[in-house]
Amino acid sequence: IGATLVSQRIRDAIANGSGFFQHGHTYIGHATACATALAVQQTIEARDLLTRVNVLGEGLKARLNERFAHHPHVGDIRGRGLFQGLELVADRDSKKPFDASLKLHARLKKAAMAEGLMCYPMGGTLDGRQGDHILLAPPFILQESHLDEITAKLGRAIDTTLASL
Incomplete structure (x- = not known):
């Protein structure tokens, strides 16, 4: 303790x-x-991994934008390198959050794990209670082919979670 x-x-x-x-x-x-x-x-530094992370990060962000930029429940996509986040909202235009009692982030974590995707969903983004987001932080050993896999698994996890509400 x-x-x-x-x-x-x-x-x-x-x-x-x-x-x-x-x-x-x-x-x-x-x-x-x-x-x-x-x-x-x-x-x-010796292996110039930050350059690799930046290149792969641009690829990941492009795929996330392609898949989620117009999604009715994704309010924002932001990040740097391979550290990317998506804000999940009940209404895209107003950015109104989902009701905290739904525990969307917990449901999303379960759905992502069922897809084989390790990610970091969290609630309380806005005020400690309301607001849901998901962070992606894949390892530096990521291959280009994994970018499509991550995006597809995240898409299925989000779709499954939202359908369960």
Whole structure:
């Protein structure tokens, strides 16, 4: 069990919002973890992986835009490199979110996993309670052929989820 020190204002915002606080501080500052992080960064630089990520990221974003740019329940597509996100909305024009009680993000996670797609759906995008989004963060070892596969699996997961509402 860990503890995080925050001001009363931050504590109240969390408590009066969703009550959910997601964070990740495992092994922060640990010497072995720092050495590993440095080795990873050196490998990324030596193999010019960021150039590859940017090229593949452009391909992923293009495919996501092709598939979802006019989808009635996708309010926005944004990201950088292979880190891409889609905002899911009840109404595209007004950007009205889905009712939080539907837990769309949880349903979407289940549907994506059934498709064999690892992704990061999350709720509370707008105010800690309302708003759903999904993040994609495929690995650097991704191949060009995987871009179509990711987009197709995400499309089926979203379609299945929305049909279940």
